[in-house]
Amino acid sequence: xxxxxxFSAGPAVxxxxxxxxxxxxxxxxxxxxxxxxxxxxxxxEFTAVIEAAEADxxxxxxxxxxxxxxxxxxxxxxxxxxxxMNLLPAGDSADYLVTGSWxxxxxxEAQHVAEGIASxxxxxxxxxxxxxxxLDAGDISIDPNAAYLHLCxxxxxxxxxxxxxxxPQTSVPIVADMSSHIxxxxxDVSRYAMIYAGxxxxxxxxxxxxVIVREDLLGKAWKTIPSVMDYAVMAENGSMLNTPPTFxxxxxxxxxxxxxxxxxxxxxxxxxxxxxELLYACIDESEGFYVNPVRELDRSxxxxxxxxxxxALDAAxxxxxxxxxxxxxxxxKSVGGMRASIYNAMPTDGVRALVEFMQDFRKxxx
Amino acid sequence: xxxxxxFSAGPAVxxxxxxxxxxxxxxxxxxxxxxxxxxxxxxxEFTAVIEAAEADxxxxxxxxxxxxxxxxxxxxxxxxxxxxMNLLPAGDSADYLVTGSWxxxxxxEAQHVAEGIASxxxxxxxxxxxxxxxLDAGDISIDPNAAYLHLCxxxxxxxxxxxxxxxPQTSVPIVADMSSHIxxxxxDVSRYAMIYAGxxxxxxxxxxxxVIVREDLLGKAWKTIPSVMDYAVMAENGSMLNTPPTFxxxxxxxxxxxxxxxxxxxxxxxxxxxxxELLYACIDESEGFYVNPVRELDRSxxxxxxxxxxxALDAAxxxxxxxxxxxxxxxxKSVGGMRASIYNAMPTDGVRALVEFMQDFRKxxx
Numbered sequence: 127x128x129x130x131x132x133f134s135a136g137p138a139v140x141x142x143x144x145x146x147x148x149x150x151x152x153x154x155x156x157x158x159x160x161x162x163x164x165x166x167x168x169x170x171e172f173t174a175v176i177e178a179a180e181a182d183x184x185x186x187x188x189x190x191x192x193x194x195x196x197x198x199x200x201x202x203x204x205x206x207x208x209x210x211m212n213l214l215p216a217g218d219s220a221d222y223l224v225t226g227s228w229x230x231x232x233x234x235e236a237q238h239v240a241e242g243i244a245s246x247x248x249x250x251x252x253x254x255x256x257x258x259x260x261l262d263a264g265d266i267s268i269d270p271n272a273a274y275l276h277l278c279x280x281x282x283x284x285x286x287x288x289x290x291x292x293x294p295q296t297s298v299p300i301v302a303d304m305s306s307h308i309x310x311x312x313x314d315v316s317r318y319a320m321i322y323a324g325x326x327x328x329x330x331x332x333x334x335x336x337v338i339v340r341e342d343l344l345g346k347a348w349k350t351i352p353s354v355m356d357y358a359v360m361a362e363n364g365s366m367l368n369t370p371p372t373f374x375x376x377x378x379x380x381x382x383x384x385x386x387x388x389x390x391x392x393x394x395x396x397x398x399x400x401x402x403e404l405l406y407a408c409i410d411e412s413e414g415f416y417v418n419p420v421r422e423l424d425r426s427x428x429x430x431x432x433x434x435x436x437x438a439l440d441a442a443x444x445x446x447x448x449x450x451x452x453x454x455x456x457x458x459k460s461v462g463g464m465r466a467s468i469y470n471a472m473p474t475d476g477v478r479a480l481v482e483f484m485q486d487f488r489k490x491x492x
Numbered sequence: 493x494x495x496x497x498x499f500s501a502g503p504a505v506x507x508x509x510x511x512x513x514x515x516x517x518x519x520x521x522x523x524x525x526x527x528x529x530x531x532x533x534x535x536x537e538f539t540a541v542i543e544a545a546e547a548d549x550x551x552x553x554x555x556x557x558x559x560x561x562x563x564x565x566x567x568x569x570x571x572x573x574x575x576x577m578n579l580l581p582a583g584d585s586a587d588y589l590v591t592g593s594w595x596x597x598x599x600x601e602a603q604h605v606a607e608g609i610a611s612x613x614x615x616x617x618x619x620x621x622x623x624x625x626x627l628d629a630g631d632i633s634i635d636p637n638a639a640y641l642h643l644c645x646x647x648x649x650x651x652x653x654x655x656x657x658x659x660p661q662t663s664v665p666i667v668a669d670m671s672s673h674i675x676x677x678x679x680d681v682s683r684y685a686m687i688y689a690g691x692x693x694x695x696x697x698x699x700x701x702x703v704i705v706r707e708d709l710l711g712k713a714w715k716t717i718p719s720v721m722d723y724a725v726m727a728e729n730g731s732m733l734n735t736p737p738t739f740x741x742x743x744x745x746x747x748x749x750x751x752x753x754x755x756x757x758x759x760x761x762x763x764x765x766x767x768x769e770l771l772y773a774c775i776d777e778s779e780g781f782y783v784n785p786v787r788e789l790d791r792s793x794x795x796x797x798x799x800x801x802x803x804a805l806d807a808a809x810x811x812x813x814x815x816x817x818x819x820x821x822x823x824x825k826s827v828g829g830m831r832a833s834i835y836n837a838m839p840t841d842g843v844r845a846l847v848e849f850m851q852d853f854r855k856x857x858x
Contacts, residue, residue, distance in 0.1 A: 130525030134532045137738055142519065145527060149518045153511050159496030159819065161511060163697045163743070166500045166820060199565040199699065200720055203734035207718030239716045326735055331529045333565065333699040333737030350605045352573030354566055355718075368569035369692055371699030371737065372503055377529070453525065454532060 131476035134454035135282055135429060135467040136306065137326040144380045162376040167369050175372075176365070179379030186385055189315050189338055194361040196337040197375050199354075202228070202305045202324040205335060206235035209301060210244065212347045212357045213320065214273045219245035221272040221298065225288075226257045226281025227460060232303060233276070243348070249275065257284040259421035266294055274299045274319055280307035280426055282327070283458045285418070285465070287426035290317050299343065307428045308336070309385060310470055311395040319343055327428070328469050330378030333371045385470065394470055401468050401477040402427035408481040415488045433463035439491055440464075450483050452476075497842035500820035501648055501795060501833040502672065503692040510746045510837075528742040533735050541738075542731070545745030552751055555681050555704055560727040562703040563741050565720075568594070568671045568690040571701060572601035575667060576610065578713045578723045579686065580639045585611035587638040587664065591654075592623045592647025593826060594669060599642070609714070615641065623650040625787035632660055640665045640685060646673035646792055648693070649824045651784070651831070653792035656683050665709065673794045674702070675751060676836055677761040685709055693794070694835050696744030699737045751836065760836055767834050767843040768793035774847040781854045799829035805857055806830075816849050 132139040152161050158171050165172045180195050189195060200208070214220045214236075222233040230253070236246040250266035252259055268275055275298045279288045282305070290313045293300060299319030308323040315321065320339040326332035337357065344358040353359050359367055388394055406425060409416040409432050418425065418432045434440055443464065447455050457463040468477055498505040518527045524537050531538045546561050555561060566574070580586045580602075588599040596619070602612040616632040618625055634641055641664045645654045648671070656679045659666060665685030674689040681687065686705040692698035703723065710724040719725050725733055754760055772791060775782040775798050784791065784798045800806055809830065813821050823829040834843055 128525060129519065132526045132530055134526075134530065134535075137530055137533060137735065139526065139530050145519050145529075149515050152515045152518070153495065153508065159494055159817070160498045160500075160505065163511075164498055164500065164503055164505050167503060167698070169500075169820070199567075199570070199737075201565075201734045204565070204718060204720045207720070211718075235719060239718055241716055243716070324735060326738075331737070331739045332533070332735045333740055350607055350609070352570060352577075352605055352721075353601060354570045354573070368567045369503065369690060369698045371565075371697070371740070372692075373697045373739070374699055374737070451525070454535070 130451050130453040131472070131479055132453050133466045133468065133472070133480070135327070135458070135465060136324070137332050138467055138469050139471045140330070140377070141381065141384050141471045144377065144384050147380055148377060163373045165372065167366055167372050172372055175376050175379055176370070179375055179382060182379065182382035182386060186309065186382060186391055187313070187315055192341050193315065193338050194341055194344070194357070196339070196357060196360050197365040197370055198335045198337055198360065199333065199371055201332070201335055202303055202322060203231070203235070205303070205322045205337070206232045207239045208355045209276070209320070209322070210236045210240045210246065211351045211355060213301070213343055214240060214244045215346050216243050216348065218273045219247055219269060219271065221247050221249035221269050221275045223249055223261055223266065223275065223277040224251035224253060225260055225278060226284040226286055228281055228283065228303060228305070229276070229278035232278065236276070247272070256419070257281065257286065258419045260286060260288050260292070260424045263294065268294065268296050268298055270298065272298045274301045276301045276303070278303040280304065280428055282306040282429050282467070283461055285420050285426040285429045285431040286424050287428065288424070290314050293317055307426065309391065309394070310398050310428055312391040325374060325378055327467070330381050331374045334374035334378060397474060398427045398468070398470065401472065401474055402430065404477050404481055405430050405466060405468065408484050412488055415492055416484065428469055429465060429467050431457055431461055431463060431465040437462070442491070443487060446487060447483055450479070452480055452483055496817050496819040497838070497845055498819050499832045499834065499838070499846070501693070501824070501831060502690070503698050504833055504835050505837045506696070506743070507747065507750050507837045510743065510750050513746055514743060529739045531738065533732055533738050538738055541742050541745055542736070545741055545748060548745065548748035548752060552675065552748060552757055553679070553681055558707050559681065559704050560707055560710070560723070562705070562723060562726050563731040563736055564701045564703055564726065565699065565737055567698070567701055568669055568688060569597070569601070571669070571688045571703070572598045573605045574721045575642070575686070575688070576602045576606045576612065577717045577721060579667070579709055580606060580610045581712050582609050582714065584639045585613055585635060585637065587613050587615035587635050587641045589615055589627055589632065589641065589643040590617035590619060591626055591644060592650040592652055594647055594649065594671070595642070595644035598644065598669060602642070613638070622785070623647065623652065624785045626652055626654050626658070626790045629660065634660065634662045634664055636664065638664045640667045642667045644669040646670065646794055648672040648795050648833070649827055651786050651792040651795045651797040652790045653794065654790070656680050659683055673792065675757065675760070676764050676794055678757040691740060691744055693833070696747050697740045700740035700744060763840060764793045764836065767838065767840055768796065770843050770847055771796050771832060771834065774850050778854055781858055782850065794835055795831060795833050797823055797827055797829060797831040803828070808857070809853060812853060813849055816845070818846055818849055
C-alpha cells in the first residue's frame with residue numbers, strides 16, 4: 127500500500143496509526159466477537175467507548191464540568207439552524223460576525239430559520255475586503271443585549287484563523303464554529319458559551335458533530351424543536367435519545383487517544399505551528415511566484431490557500447503535484463488557486479514534501 | 493478472531509465479507525492512496541461511491557425513476573420530525589397508525605413539531621391489545637383528505653411486520669418507516685409515497701438514514717425548515733448540501749453489492765423466510781416453554797421476541813446463551829423476555845445454533 131500526502135480540506139487525512147487500529151478491531155473489538163459498527167449503542171461495550179471519548183476530549187481541551195459535551199449528527203451546517211433554535215429565544219436577537227464563507231452561511235441559515243421568530247443581526251463583516259483578515263475591534267458593533275455572538279474561528283476556505291486570545295471583548299456569550307481548527311491548539315473553553323465542530327477535519331469521520339455547551343444556557347429551545355435537535359434533551363440522554371453514529375464516535379475517540387499519546391494540545395500546537403511556518407515561508411520567499419492574500423496575523427495554521435501569480439500554471443501545478451503524491455491541493459472553487467489543508471494528522475514530512483515540490487516547481491517555471 | 497452470533501436489534505451484525513472488504517480498503521481505497529473516510533465528498537472517487545450505492549439500491553428495490561433517493565442523517569427519530577416538516581403543509585392534517593413503540597414515537601414527535609401548525613391524527617391503534625398484531629381494515633378510519641398516512645411496517649420491539657400486499661386500501665399517500673425490515677423482501681415501492689429507514693439494521697452503520705420519496709410530493713416544506721432537513725434541497729444537491737456521512741454511505745453501498753451477489757431480494761427473502769420459520773417453529777413446538785405473543789399472520793421475520801413461561805429462568809437463559817456464543821438476546825426493557833433479531837446478515841447457521849441452544853435449554857429446564 128502506498129499512502130499519498132492528503133491535503134484535502136475535509137473529509138481529511140486521519141492518523142495512519144488510528145486507521146491501523148480500526149482495521150485490527152473491525153471484525154472483533156477487544157474480544158467482543160463483533161466490531162463496534164455491529165454493537166448495540168445501549169450495551170456496556172459501546173457505553174465504554176463513548177464515555178472514554180468524552181473523558182479524553184474533556185482532558186485534552188480542559189473542558190470545565192459546567193459544560194455538556196454532545197455527539198450529534200448533521201454537520202456544522204445543521205448547527206447553523208440548530209444553534210438559534212436552542213439559544214435564541216423568540217423575540218430576542220443574536221449577533222453574527224462574518225469573516226468568510228462559513229460564517230456567512232451561518233448567518234444566512236440562522237436568518238432563514240428565525241424568520242418571524244427572532245432577530246439575527248450582522249455585527250461586522252470583512253466581505254468588502256475580500257475575506258482576507260479577521261475583524262478588528264473598531265469594525266465590530268456588538269448589541270449588548272444579544273443572546274449570543276456567533277463567529278467562526280477558522281475559515282476553511284479563506285484560510286483565516288482567530289485564536290481565543292483575540293476574541294472580541296464583550297459580555298455577550300460567544301458561540302464559535304471551530305470545525306476546521308478544533309484540537310489544533312490549546313484554547314480557554316471558558317471564554318466560549320458554546321463551541322461546535324463537524325468531525326471531518328481534526329476529529330474523525332464525517333457524520334458526527336461535536337457540541338460543547340455551557341449547561342446554564344440550555345432549556346430555552348423553541349417549543350416545537352425536533353427532539354433530536356434539542357441540546358437539553360440530548361444532554362439528558364447522553365447524546366443517545368436515539369442511535370448515535372457509533373462508529374464515527376469510536377474513531378473520534380481513537381483520535382483523541384492519539385492526541386493524548388502525542389502529548390496533548392501543547393505539543394500538537396508546536397508541530398502545527400512548525401508545519402505552518404514551513405509552508406508560509408515557502409510562499410513568502412517565492413518573490414511573488416506564490417501568493418497568500420491573508421493578513422499575516424490572521425493566517426490559518428490549518429488551511430493555507432495560495433495562488434500562483436501566473437494562473438496559467440495552475441493546471442501544471444495540480445497535475446505535477448498529484449504525480450508527486452501530493453493530493454487534493456486544488457483551491458475551493460469560490461477562491462481558485464491552491465489550498466493545502468495541514469490538519470493535525472498531516473505529518474511534518476508531508477509539508478516538507480509539499481514545500482520541496484513548490485520550490486522545485488517554481489525553479490522550473492519562474 | 494472468533495465471531496459471535498450477534499442477535500442485536502441494531503446496530504446489528506454486518507456481513508463478514510463486507511467487513512473484510514472494508515478492512516482491506518481502509519487505508520487505501522482502490523489505489524487512491526487514502527481510505528474513503530479521508531476523501532473529499534466532492535471528489536470523483538466518492539462521487540463514484542455514492543452514485544453506485546444509489547444505483548444498486550434502485551436496482552435491488554426496483555425504485556421507479558419518479559422517486560428521489562436521499563442519504564441523510566439523524567436516524568428515523570429525526571425523520572419523525574422531518575416528515576411533517578416536509579409533507580404536511582400548515583393547516584393540513586396527517587393520519588398515523590399506531591402498532592408498536594416506534595409508530596407511537598412517530599406520532600408523538602409529529603404532534604410535538606406540528607403543534608399550532610398542522611394536525612396529526614391517530615387513525616387506528618393496537619395499543620389496547622398490547623401491540624400483538626397489525627390493524628385490521630375494520631380498526632382503521634382514514635381521513636380521505638389527510639396529507640399522508642404514516643405507518644411502521646416492522647415494529648422492532650414488538651416483532652410485528654406488515655407486507656405491502658396488506659397495506660390499507662386508500663388513496664391517501666402512504667409513508668412507511670421500514671427501518672428494521674427494509675431490503676429483507678421484495679416490495680412494490682410504488683405503493684408508497686415515501687419510505688424511510690435508519691441504516692443500522694439491514695443497510696449499514698448507524699449515522700445514515702435512507703429516504704425514498706416521490707418527487708411530486710416535494711416542495712411543500714415549512715418555510716423556516718432547516719436547509720439540511722428540506723428533502724427538496726437535499727434532492728437538488730444529491731444528498732450533499734453539506735458533507736454527508738461518507739463512510740457510512742460507502743459501507744451501505746458494499747452491503748447493497750453483497751445483496752446483489754446473493755441474488756437480490758427474491759433470494760434474500762427465501763433465506764429470511766426459512767430462518768424465521770426455524771425460529772418460530774422452535775417456539776411453537778416448545779409446549780408453552782417459549783411464547784411469542786404476536787398473531788401468526790403478523791409475525792416479523794426480522795425481530796422475534798419470545799418469553800420464557802417461567803421468567804425466573806431468564807437470567808440463566810441469557811448467561812448460558814452468551815456462553816454458547818449467542819449474543820444480545822435480551823428483550824427490550826419495555827417488553828421483557830428475549831428478542832432475536834435475525835436480519836439479512838444473520839446466517840442460517842446462526843439461527844440453527846440458537847434453535848439448538850433453545851431446545852437444549854428447554855430439555856434441561858422444562
